[in-house]
Amino acid sequence: MLKxxxxxxxxxxxxxxxxxxxxxxSGGTLVFTAPYGSSFATLDVQASxxxxxxxxxxxxxxxxxxxxxxxNKPVLELADSEEVSEDGLTHTYxxxxxxxxxxxxxxxxxxxxxxxxxxxxxKNAFPGASFIAxxxxxxxxxxxxxxxxxxxxxxxxxxxAITYTGPINPGFPLMQNTTVxxxxxxxxxxxxxxxxxxxxxxxFKEHVPGSQVVVEKFDKYYEEGKPYLDRINIVLxxxxxARDVAFRNKEIDVSILGPTQYQAYQGEEGLKDHLLEVAEVxxxxxxxxxxxxxxxxxxxxxxxxxxxxxxxxxERLVKNKAYPASGWLPLSSPAFDKDKAPYAYDPEKAKxxxxxxxxxxxxxxxVTASPNESWGVPIVEAILPMLKKVGxxxxxxxxxxxxxxxxxxxxNFQAFIxxxxxxxDPLNAMRCYYSKTAQSACNYTSYASADFDKLYEAAQQERDxxxxxxxxxxxxxxxxxxxxxxxxxxxxxxxxxxxWVHGLVPNAxxxxxxxxxxxxxxxxxxxxxx
Amino acid sequence: xxxxxxxxxxxxxxxxxxxxxxxxxxxxxxxxxxxxxxFADGKRAADPQMIxxxxxxFGLNKPLMERFxxxxxxxAQFDLGTSFRxxxxxxxxxxxxxxxxxxLAVAAMVFALVVGVPLGFLAALRPxxxxxTVTMIGAVSGLSMxxxxxxxxxxxxxxxxxxxxxxxxxxxxxxxNLILPAVTLGVTPLALLARxxxxxxxxxxxxxxxxxAHSKGMSEMKVVRWHVSRxxxxxxxxxxxxxxxxxxxxxxxxEKLFAWPGIGSLLVDSVAxxxxxxxxxxxxxxVLWFLLINTAVDLIYAAIDPRIKQE
Numbered sequence: 001m002l003k004x005x006x007x008x009x010x011x012x013x014x015x016x017x018x019x020x021x022x023x024x025x026s027g028g029t030l031v032f033t034a035p036y037g038s039s040f041a042t043l044d045v046q047a048s049x050x051x052x053x054x055x056x057x058x059x060x061x062x063x064x065x066x067x068x069x070x071x072n073k074p075v076l077e078l079a080d081s082e083e084v085s086e087d088g089l090t091h092t093y094x095x096x097x098x099x100x101x102x103x104x105x106x107x108x109x110x111x112x113x114x115x116x117x118x119x120x121x122x123k124n125a126f127p128g129a130s131f132i133a134x135x136x137x138x139x140x141x142x143x144x145x146x147x148x149x150x151x152x153x154x155x156x157x158x159x160x161a162i163t164y165t166g167p168i169n170p171g172f173p174l175m176q177n178t179t180v181x182x183x184x185x186x187x188x189x190x191x192x193x194x195x196x197x198x199x200x201x202x203x204f205k206e207h208v209p210g211s212q213v214v215v216e217k218f219d220k221y222y223e224e225g226k227p228y229l230d231r232i233n234i235v236l237x238x239x240x241x242a243r244d245v246a247f248r249n250k251e252i253d254v255s256i257l258g259p260t261q262y263q264a265y266q267g268e269e270g271l272k273d274h275l276l277e278v279a280e281v282x283x284x285x286x287x288x289x290x291x292x293x294x295x296x297x298x299x300x301x302x303x304x305x306x307x308x309x310x311x312x313x314x315e316r317l318v319k320n321k322a323y324p325a326s327g328w329l330p331l332s333s334p335a336f337d338k339d340k341a342p343y344a345y346d347p348e349k350a351k352x353x354x355x356x357x358x359x360x361x362x363x364x365x366x367v368t369a370s371p372n373e374s375w376g377v378p379i380v381e382a383i384l385p386m387l388k389k390v391g392x393x394x395x396x397x398x399x400x401x402x403x404x405x406x407x408x409x410x411x412n413f414q415a416f417i418x419x420x421x422x423x424x425d426p427l428n429a430m431r432c433y434y435s436k437t438a439q440s441a442c443n444y445t446s447y448a449s450a451d452f453d454k455l456y457e458a459a460q461q462e463r464d465x466x467x468x469x470x471x472x473x474x475x476x477x478x479x480x481x482x483x484x485x486x487x488x489x490x491x492x493x494x495x496x497x498x499x500w501v502h503g504l505v506p507n508a509x510x511x512x513x514x515x516x517x518x519x520x521x522x523x524x525x526x527x528x529x530x
Numbered sequence: 531x532x533x534x535x536x537x538x539x540x541x542x543x544x545x546x547x548x549x550x551x552x553x554x555x556x557x558x559x560x561x562x563x564x565x566x567x568x569f570a571d572g573k574r575a576a577d578p579q580m581i582x583x584x585x586x587x588f589g590l591n592k593p594l595m596e597r598f599x600x601x602x603x604x605x606a607q608f609d610l611g612t613s614f615r616x617x618x619x620x621x622x623x624x625x626x627x628x629x630x631x632x633x634l635a636v637a638a639m640v641f642a643l644v645v646g647v648p649l650g651f652l653a654a655l656r657p658x659x660x661x662x663t664v665t666m667i668g669a670v671s672g673l674s675m676x677x678x679x680x681x682x683x684x685x686x687x688x689x690x691x692x693x694x695x696x697x698x699x700x701x702x703x704x705x706x707n708l709i710l711p712a713v714t715l716g717v718t719p720l721a722l723l724a725r726x727x728x729x730x731x732x733x734x735x736x737x738x739x740x741x742x743a744h745s746k747g748m749s750e751m752k753v754v755r756w757h758v759s760r761x762x763x764x765x766x767x768x769x770x771x772x773x774x775x776x777x778x779x780x781x782x783x784x785e786k787l788f789a790w791p792g793i794g795s796l797l798v799d800s801v802a803x804x805x806x807x808x809x810x811x812x813x814x815x816x817v818l819w820f821l822l823i824n825t826a827v828d829l830i831y832a833a834i835d836p837r838i839k840q841e
Contacts, residue, residue: 038789209791237699400802432575444576
């Protein structure tokens with residue numbers, strides 16, 4: 001099953017459902033939903049790490065790189081071309097000459113330098129600073145030890161040289177929501193929070209706090225013929241049930257589905273044919289703290305992986321809105337190992353492993369869990385009887401989401417259940433198992449393996465993407481074998497869309513975030529949209 | 531009357547102070563921090579440097595007592611602080627949302643009053659009649675029905691099936707968008723008002739002075755108008771006051787469900803991400819609103835019934 005559901009297959013399935021239909025039509029209004037809360041924190045997206053603000057970013061802003069969902073990799077966005085130095089450290093970007101900000105200013109190298117300095121400014125404490133840190137000299141700038149970022153060099157107005165700290169793919173950090181480019185000629189920076197100015201296909205029109213953001217077509221957008229839409233209403237709708245009614249009532253054009261809705265929509269004519277699915281870059285897992293005595297032993301951790309029937313939980317509780325995990329890197333990762341099988345459900349093997357480890361009589365442990373239906377308390381409750389069968393008693397410790405983050409990053413847990421980022425950059429994803437990564441960063445299970453470190457360090461130095469992926473694939477398999485976590489599943493994100501909407505893409509980084517400049521609506525749309 | 535009014539207004543101050551302190555203490559001890567909430571959805575890896583920078587910027591590294599002093603000093607100057615999440619003054623965020631909340635609360639209360647009071651009155655004048663039975667069954671149902679479920683039901687019926695009204699959102703502030711959330715929110719106070727009006731009117735109808743009025747040859751209409759209405763009014767005003775005061779707090783669920791941009795949904799979001807200044811400010815405003823409405827009710831009592839003023 002897993003082997004057949006490769007990312008390529010998913011991609012082609014998704015594309016076939018309506019992503020790249022021909023006959024684009026210009027005009028109309030799209031009513032898009034932002035489902036992650038009932039407000040936008042700020043319109044100054046450089047200041048916000050939240051997914052909710054990415055909906056605004058997609059419409060209004062552009063970064064040096066962007067994510068191409070079809071190619072499943074970051075691509076150049078604000079530059080026509082780049083040259084990379086022999087050592088792979090310096091990239092020289094030839095910027096688009098036709099890119100213009102919404103305030104009329106043409107894009108220059110100064111805007112990029114200004115933006116990266118603003119993001120890294122220690123006084124701002126912006127979340128994107130860690131992404132800018134890949135640029136040489138940024139660490140010193142962030143620490144307040146220098147006035148400039150030495151790795152940023154303006155060659156001329158349209159040419160910028162950036163020297164990085166290593167031979168990395170800068171596309172991943174510089175395509176982020178928090179690293180978009182702002183114009184350098186706005187005197188009062190505080191206005192970005194109320195009147196955003198960007199290079200995107202849509203111009204900010206209106207923000208009704210707690211209700212919606214409205215954007216309108218930017219006539220000077222650099223992609224010829226785009227965008228197709230005249231207007232987008234990005235409405236805030238946090239409640240699944242309310243979104244369901246609004247979608248069925250054709251008041252909104254897209255809706256992100258939870259497990260229950262996914263199951264319902266699959267069984268309904270008129271809805272089942274308009275579902276866009278993708279394996280997102282998140283791995284749901286139960287992390288084990290090696291400071292807790294039983295979890296020091298790899299056999300105990302492996303036993304837990306064998307004792308839980310993950311496919312059954314995915315089928316019954318998650319309503320098949322997930323793919324069983326066979327390791328840390330997800331299906332959509334370029335370093336995913338399609339030949340690696342997940343841990344088999346085998347309670348007898350689990351018992352044997354526990355006996356070997358000296359826990360034949362079992363033990364008891366606590367799982368810190370949020371209320372999330374797909375990776376929280378309900379899942380812990382589902383594994384209770386399975387682990388009980390092999391003698392292990394599990395106690396759920398319910399906490400709120402923000403308390404979960406606090407408990408995990410302060411190493412205050414025996415085990416936790418969470419959904420964690422495992423892509424799209426496999427090098428960055430595997431960083432979370434590198435022994436030099438702090439526990440409080442993302443090495444939550446304090447994982448340390450000399451074999452893993454060797455492969456990871458080799459991958460860091462490798463400039464050939466295929467070879468780098470191969471090294472990371474091997475590193476991923478070491479992690480799978482060591483089982484620092486129970487590998488539960490990879491999220492299957494599902495978006496329902498109205499039949500008149502075209503141009504949606506299977507964005508593995510976050511399905512809810514779509515390239516608005518590619519979207520168009522056809523003649524069958526209701527009058528209010530046309 | 532002036533002394534009575536001043537005394538009631540001054541009584542609000544200690545209540546606000548106690549509430550403010552309680553809010554501070556509660557949110558200082560609950561687990562979870564704003565910085566940790568930024569990666570709570572697991573969509574990004576934790577960044578210890580960013581956590582440290584944010585904790586420093588928002589003064590969360592400082593001792594509890596120092597933060598408390600800052601909080602109290604700011605509050606004394608009517609400064610509710612700055613939102614961690616939006617980095618805007620809390621008062622601005624509340625101002626942005628207060629209009630929509632008031633609009634919803636007033637509409638819900640008007641609906642409850644216009645429907646609930648006459649129904650309760652008519653039911654009391656004809657006890658045991660079909661109208662009385664139906665009204666009381668309706669009132670019990672209204673009180674026992676979870677608002678969230680009722681809201682979904684209304685959406686399903688009036689938006690999806692009948693297509694009369696939009697199912698969600700503020701739109702351009704049109705009346706159509708207001709109807710479903712206001713009616714959903716108004717059902718509980720409506721049910722309470724119908725019940726208390728009926729009980730109050732029945733009570734008055736059995737009083738000696740009503741018998742006296744009838745024996746004097748006063749018409750039914752005049753008895754109801756001059757004696758029953760006025761005496762039942764105290765109970766009705768009490769119910770209206772209590773309900774109206776708590777409506778903004780109750781609206782949290784409704785605002786979330788109907789994507790209504792009031793302070794209720796702002797509060798829910800802020801609690802989830804531990805944006806403590808916004809939580810503190812919003813709760814304080816809701817409490818203040820409740821206290822002010824209650825004070826207004828007390829003053830109205832005094833106007834309706836001079837005995838209260840004397841007490």
